[in-house]
Amino acid sequence: MLLRELVGNPRLGLRVLHGDEAALERSVRWVYTTDLIDPSRYLSGGELVISGLVWRTSPAESERFVAAVAGAGAAALAAGEAVFGGVPDDVVEACRRHDLPLIAVPEETSFSDVTELVVGAVAAARGDRLALTLSRQRELLTAVASGLGLEDVVAGIAASAGRGCRVLTATGREVAASAPVPLPVLERMVTTFLTAVRLPAVTRVDGAAYSVFAVGPASEQRMTSWFVAVDGAYPDWDAETSDAVSGLVAIAALDRARRGEGLRVARDIADDAIELIATGGGDRPETAVRLRQAGLDPTGPLVVAVAAFVDRPDLVEAARAILVDAASHVTPGDHPPVVGVRDGVAVAVFPGDPAAFAVALRRLEPALGALRLTVGTSVPYGPAALSGAMQEARHARDLARMREGALPVVTGAELTSHVALLAAVPDDMRRAFAARVLAPVLDYDDRTGAGLMVTLEAFLDCSGSWSRVAERLHLHVNTVRYRIGRVEELTGRDLGRFADRVDLFLALRSL
Incomplete structure (x- = not known):
């Protein structure tokens, strides 16, 4: 509701004592009635503050009250005339000094009438906005159900909002993006998502603002989740932009749930492949069949990685999800990593650079807190030596456990014992x-x-x-x-x- 609409209501008989035409275009977010000398702790900005002025005993108190209300970002002050037979001049002068619009409420007009009008108008506007938001989200969901991909959704919302949008994983892997971001900006986005006390949150890099939103329930572990990062500070956005980004977050959650369901279907196949490799059958034909069924080409050089949280066997599924995310940084899109669980540790098999895999993993360190995630990887080996590669990765993780830090990663290239020699033998x-x-x-x-x-x-x-x-x-x-x-x-x-x-x-x- 605009101030102009409030003072223009003839039934209330309100008068503007201070405020120009531009001030009357201010939007009233809510109404707050008070006779406290300093109500600022109860204001969050945009309120119409109504007061009977019973707190006033001197001009100094008028200055104190008006300064507190203006400093809290109130839209305007509505002052009752009943106590003093009008609004005292020192209150008017204080409002002029602090450029706070001042409205006189005549004695015959009750504060409840003003409150009822404002609350009714605001509630109606919120209802209209909610209806519009739901309509837009239904349209988006219908389009996605008809085959619209997440990349298309991100591109469309970025174009309509006029700002860059991207959906990212906890390790900074790009799921969908309207435009790439420089590495320092990506690192800051990831750190903000993993460490912010509350989400959404705003982070800044070289003066540019970026807003970070969680995808999925707040109770979920952030290090296994996704997030949406959008250019600009969300408190400054208009309602249309906020609604569009909310729709993107909802669609991203739906897309993530779909992909998660696909991973769950392939989980048994992955566990079978890992079991065959762990029991010495890395070179058997059935192992290659299982890897192919899971979507991986078993003919080229492959890396084996093992990971587990120290003294937390209950988090083995979280370790599995982390390996899927980190390994996906370095694998081709058509050959996803195969990740299973055996003997209380998560095991991944994937083609790619183990050093780049380690870089992606280490981005999660700020989220670990008191937890320790230890990881070992082999160097790339041919398919005939997969079982040896797993032994090498396990040995590397044993070495990682002896190192300091929340997320030590040891690669097979660091091993100089007989384990590396044996792993290279078919x-x-x-x-x-x-x-x-x-x-x-x-x-x-x-x-x-x-x-x-x-x-x-x-x-x-x-x-x-x-x-x-x-x-x-x-x-x-x-x-x-x-x-x-x-x-x-x-x-x-x-x-x-x-x-x-x-x-x-x-x-x-x-x-």
């Missing part, structure tokens, strides 16, 4: 090598239960110390010597020789 060759070296020992244990394998592993882990092995396994030293002697007889290796000891160590790690 899975069938590693299994064949282990079988040739250790098959006689395994068979002997199966027949007799002699515990030779356990003793051998402890012997190598204790650097060949008889006494430490005996202490660890609670055996007599002579028993340890006897068992190691049997291992040497069955394998044809001399554990006193470094080269033979390395053969047995690598064979154990290749099982």
